[in-house]
Amino acid sequence: xxxxxxxxxxxxxxxxxxxxxxxxxxxxxxxxxxxxxxxxxxxxxxxxxxxxxxxxxxxxxxxxxxxxxxxxxxxxxxxxxxxxxxxxxxxxxxxxxxxxxxxxxxxxxxxxxxxxxxxxxxxxxxxxxxxxxxxxxxxxxxxxxxxxxxxxxxxxxxxxxxxxxxxxxxxxxxxxxxxxxxxxxxxxxxxxxxxxxxxxxxxxxxxxxxxxxxxxxxxxxxxxxxxxxxxxxxxxxxxxxxxxxxxxxxxxxxxxxxxxx
Numbered sequence: 001x002x003x004x005x006x007x008x009x010x011x012x013x014x015x016x017x018x019x020x021x022x023x024x025x026x027x028x029x030x031x032x033x034x035x036x037x038x039x040x041x042x043x044x045x046x047x048x049x050x051x052x053x054x055x056x057x058x059x060x061x062x063x064x065x066x067x068x069x070x071x072x073x074x075x076x077x078x079x080x081x082x083x084x085x086x087x088x089x090x091x092x093x094x095x096x097x098x099x100x101x102x103x104x105x106x107x108x109x110x111x112x113x114x115x116x117x118x119x120x121x122x123x124x125x126x127x128x129x130x131x132x133x134x135x136x137x138x139x140x141x142x143x144x145x146x147x148x149x150x151x152x153x154x155x156x157x158x159x160x161x162x163x164x165x166x167x168x169x170x171x172x173x174x175x176x177x178x179x180x181x182x183x184x185x186x187x188x189x190x191x192x193x194x195x196x197x198x199x200x201x202x203x204x205x206x207x208x209x210x211x212x213x214x215x216x217x218x219x220x221x222x223x224x225x226x227x228x229x230x231x232x233x234x235x236x237x238x239x240x241x242x243x244x245x246x247x248x249x250x251x252x253x254x255x256x257x258x259x260x261x
Contacts, residue, residue, distance in 0.1 A: 005063045006075045006108050009115060014070050019106065022118035025055040026139070027105040029122065030223055033191040035101040044163075045093050048224050049103065052195065053078050053085040054123060061085070065108040065117055068095040075108060084197070127190035136184065136239065136247050144241050150248040151180055151240040153217075158256050160233045166222040170202045171240035171250060172214045180240040183219050184247075188235050194223040233259050 009017075034046040053062055062078045062085050073095040078087035091103075106117040124139040134146040153171030160166075171180050185194040200218030225234060241247040 005077055006065065006110070006115065009065055009072045009075055009108065012072050014067055014072070014104075017072075017115065017117055019117045019119055022107050022120050025053055025107065025118075025120050026123040027120040028052050028054065028125075028195060029103060029105070030194050031192075031225065032103065032122075033187075035096075035103055038096050038098060038101055040096060040098045045096055047091050047093050047096070048088070049091055050088045050223070051086070051105070053087070053105075053120065059085075063108045065106045066091060067104040067106065069097060069102055071095070125184055125192045125195070127186055127192070136241065142245075144245055144247040146239070146247050146249065148248065150175075150246045151242055152248075153180075153240050153250045155238050155250055155252045155256060157253060158233070158236075158259070160225075164222050164224050165234065165236070166220070167196075167236070167238065168200075168218070168220045169238070169250060169253075170200075170205050170214075170218045171198060172205065172209070172217045173240075173242050173244070174209055174211075174214075176242075176244065177211055177213055178242070178244075179213065179217055181243045182241050184239045184241060185223070186237040186239070188237075190237060193225070193236065194221070196221040 029051040038045065049066060060080045064078055064087055065072050065075045066089060067073065068091055073091050074089055076087050076089040078085040105120045109116045126137045128135045128137050136144040136146060151171055151173045153169060155167055155169040157168050158165065171183060173180060179198050183196045183198065187193050196219050198217050198219050200220045201215060202218035203215065205217050206212055206215040238250045239247045240250055
């Protein structure tokens with residue numbers, strides 16, 4: 001659902017607005033790499049912007065302004081879902097330019113009759129190879145070493161309808177009897193695509209390991225991808241991340257693997 005909260009801002013250049021830095025809040029944009037190589041002649045453009053705002057647990061919604069290449073192109077409202085402030089909005093196709101595009105997210109408010117914008121720092125999850133070791137590093141300075149035999153789990157099914165992917169599965173830190181802090185999805189080139197939480201009931205997994213802590217170890221979410229590959233099912237790397245500083249790539253159910261044969 002789209003909430004055009006401050007339509008008067010649309011079309012305004014950032015240079016003519018009062019913009020400050022929002023401290024304590026960060027924004028994580030999904031599939032931002034698609035905006036790095038835009039072909040404006042393509043029949044399909046990456047105009048669907050989705051993401052999450054981290055760092056504010058005291059509100060159920062937050063008004064946002066989205067700028068593309070230095071100009072406000074839309075406003076929206078983030079709502080709390082699964083513990084996160086999430087937003088989803090379409091930007092105008094003509095706000096994009098050929099090649100690299102810069103998307104910025106701001107909190108928006110009206111104070112004393114004037115608009116007050118505060119820029120959100122982007123949160124990043126980078127996939128890094130250092131010698132024989134592999135890490136996932138975030139913009140907060142945290143590093144998670146990728147281990148083959150760390151967290152357990154599986155992608156039970158993956159569906160693709162030409163533009164949207166849905167992933168369902170489970171993950172758990174069985175050794176330490178803990179749930180992962182999040183699930184991260186990367187494309188075949190290990191570019192960040194999507195973040196999701198474990199919040200789906202998996203009674204089967206809890207019974208399998210005899211631990212009620214794993215009752216909510218499931219994940220089930222969808223995200224949109226660029227349909228340049230037609231109806232070919234894209235491949236993804238799915239990682240479960242532990243608060244203990246490790247991460248593990250999850251395997252796929254055989255039925256999912258058969259889709260790629």
